[in-house]
Amino acid sequence: MATLYHGKMAAIYDAMYQTFVDYDEEYAFYNSFIKENNCKTILEIGSGTGNLAKRFKESQQDYKGLDYSESMIAIARERNKDCTFIQGDMRDFNLDKQVDAIIITGRSTSYLTTNEDMDETFASLFNNITDEGIIVFDFIDANRFIPYINENQKIIHQARHEGINYIRESHWETTTADNFMVEWQAKYYTNINGVKNLIADDFSTVRVFTLNEMQLFLYLNNFEIIKTIDRKTYAYDTYVIVAKKKSK
Known part of the structure; x- marks a missing residue:
């Protein structure tokens, strides 16, 4: 995985994306799946500078953020002083307690460049969500x-x-x-x-991924798809997938 958004790039990213992304709309979008599936605890992977974190905390939800970039997390912590942020890698992380929902935002899946990266990430997601929990993530449509x-x-x-x-x-x-x-x-x-x-x-x-590729990755890593959404963002045609662990 590349070294992303360190130093001044974190601040530049933060400034530009205030215009690119409607974070109120983004929060409402992801929160709709969280509410639909009665999820009480949330981890956001790719939490960046904490724009969604702010909205989850304002709604008094049990939220944690995980990001690869220490520089991004530093901005997020300044913006959200009462919020927990973890510096970590989505391919290999272990929470103290499983959560009900893990969301991967901002097309962060784009940085999983090998099939091994994908398998390791889905294994980490599987191990860190509850049996009734969900994962929600977006990816760029190849x-x-x-x-x-x-x-x-x-x-x-x-x-x-x-x-x-x-x-x-x-x-x-x-x-x-x-x-x-x-x-x-x-x-x-x-x-x-x-x-x-x-x-x-x-x-x-x-x-970037085809929808069929992503569906197969989920199947091979013991997830079943609940919902697939074709979603246009500010610059990319994306899909968003909601999935859960396969029934035993």
Whole structure:
């Protein structure tokens, strides 16, 4: 797994995504599944800078966040002083007590680049949810995303937060040599009085999935699917899956 969003990248990410994502809507979306399945305790993987955490805690829900980036967690803790955040890896974590719901947000599944990563993650999820618990996660749909980026080699996103204009210029390169992998390079700028100033470069290798692939991973790792949602986000066509442990 790549080293993600450390140092100043965590703050830049946080600022830009305040514009990209409607966190009230995001909270309502995930919380609907939590309520439908009577889940009382929640773990969010990919909790980032704590934007959803804030909303779970405001609703007095029993929430914990887990993220790979210490820099992201530092921002989350400052934003949510009464909330528990764990620095950890979704492929290998052990909670003190199983939870009723584990949600993986922000397309964090994209950083599971090998089949071994996938199996280890689902094993960790299986071990850390209660028998009646659920997992909810999103992933980028390869069948729609790969044609899109092949036709749009440069993708520009703009955001404004606290009076500052930000620009992200993304470049994508696809390969099928090892799963459906995408090399992502991005440059981040501020735009002050029409002048662009480079503030950061970012590079990641990410994976996108077909729906059939993900269904098979779940089957082989002892999960059964409750619901599949075709969901459009600010930049990606995604699927969201709700699943539970297979009945004994």
